[in-house]
Amino acid sequence: MSAALAVQAQGLTKRYGRTQALAGLDLAIPAGTVYGLLGPNGAGKTTAVRILATLARPDSGWAKVAGHDVVREATAVRRAIGLAGQHAAVDEGITGRDNLRLVGRFHQLGAREARRRADELLERFGLAEAADQLVRGYSGGMRRRLDLVACLVTRPPVLFLDEPTTGLDPRSRGEIWDAVRELAGTGTTVLLTTQYLDEADRLADQVLVIGAGRAIADGPPQRLKASIGARVEVAVGSAAELPLAAAVVARLTGGEVALDQDGLLVSVVSRPGRETSLPQLVRELDAAGVAARDVALRTPTLDDVFLALTADAAAEEVAA
Template sequence: MSDTTRPAIEMTGVTKRFGATEALCGLDLAVPAGTVCGLLGPNGAGKTTAVRVLATLVAPDRGTARVAGHDVVRAAEEVRRVIGLAGQHAAVDEGVTGRDNLRLFGRLHHLGARRARERADELLTRFDLADAADRLVRTYSGGMRRRLDLVASLVTSPSVLFLDEPTTGLDPRSRQAIWDTVKELADGGTTVLLTTQYLEEADRLADDIVVVDHGAAIATGPPDRLKAAIGSQVAVTLADPAQLAATAVVLSSMTGGDARVDVAERTVTVLTMPGVSVLLPSLVRELDGAGVVAEDVAVRTPSLDDVFLALTQESADARESADARESGDAGRAA
């Protein structure tokens, strides 16, 4: 009997080095069964390496990783039987039809000819690809090709699905179709680990977010909790862009935060510290005193973009401080 209380995806202290590059540096991860986890981070943060370790494509140097209770090193075959993987680049063959691609995937997974045909037909109908099923994949749009690639990862009805940037380069309509597919799978009980560069995508789909930087998790939690943890966003929109600098000074002095200026949008925004409240009447009086004419002044919940920028900047600042301390220690030792 399976342990339903155990996370469907687990990583504990996982490290992975490629030559001089440490792609993963003690990564911890726990994804409950039947949920969607969004794995976010800058380019090179280690997201794809984490997926490759979990999918048994590369072995970790240290630490442990388990999928559906199976160790990815000691029980790699068992892991492969329960997972689906859609990577950044489509794995389907463009020289054959969509239907034949799915049948081939089924045969490769030992479904048998009859079951492979039945499964291909089921998936093509379910994910609105039946009308294009007998066309060569090279005639598909980019969105259709990515959707077929995602469908191919579902041929074996996996309980755990890894999606590595599945909507990169897609137009908004195609992206929405992929989102609908992921939500349908999660609603049906599939555990999904999603890496993405689109923060709106993670906000829409993920039950929990893990932010990774330099191979380690720097924040974990539901999107709303991560947003609340960095405070509120104060935004001022101006009539005259020449007053942006003066507005930034007022906002920084009142909140203690670093103001961000968007010249094109004529806005100045700042993230307040958690627990710091900004009274709009007081802010308006300060702006009036500085001669600033504001079209709009608002306090808003920060976006996931704000969370990402704040966390990765904090991580970068911490690394710079550590490097400076090490340099100072080395200098004193010399």
């Protein structure tokens, strides 16, 4: 495996009964990056993480984490990783400080080093004031942050975060995002699975969209967003203007136009390379005699990428 890759996988497959969870997944995650793994429920995200974390064995294919094979060198992989699952795995009956000390002792740190490491992490991630409170009194965001911090006691070079902000309120999600950015700044490799597209957009250096257990597209968020074009929406004043506006929008964008007869709305996603400007669009509508009530030009988000790519993948699967 290349020294520049913290995680690598080729042809991973996994079946549970009649369900094909993974169907030949490849991964190549550069060291020191935040890598987003995106996909709908059932796409295979958690299965991939379980295999990489040695909690499940692939039916075929291979994977390496920090240079170690996940099947043949499982013990070495476990020493090199941290894992935060979808639910905080902390002991609510003891304090935050004692949770971290317990983790350190479990990983065979000496008592003094476990105390020192716990104190360092609590301070660094904004939990020092609540360190000696029972965890049952923590907010949801604080528990998730403590769970994440517990993964760092042994300084793992690779960290797996499986939907770390599921069910959290916006403030708590922001706290976790800050913690992930802090980790990335120290050189830790983070594999983040999420259904929140804004989360991946803000945090990930690169994302991989998967569906039905296989890769659909990968690349930096900006490149993926540029691949599907901008969305254009034109609201008109009468039904008679709908076809006129549709003709203008189709000519400028090259995309497939959708008409909302009730809302008197024309919308389209432009083809890549056929983006138009708002002033040009307004001029062309005026020239065609369209008195638009509203004209909007919205650059694509990862939500748009996700919906477009997963819809295409689903259509191909049905056709096959």
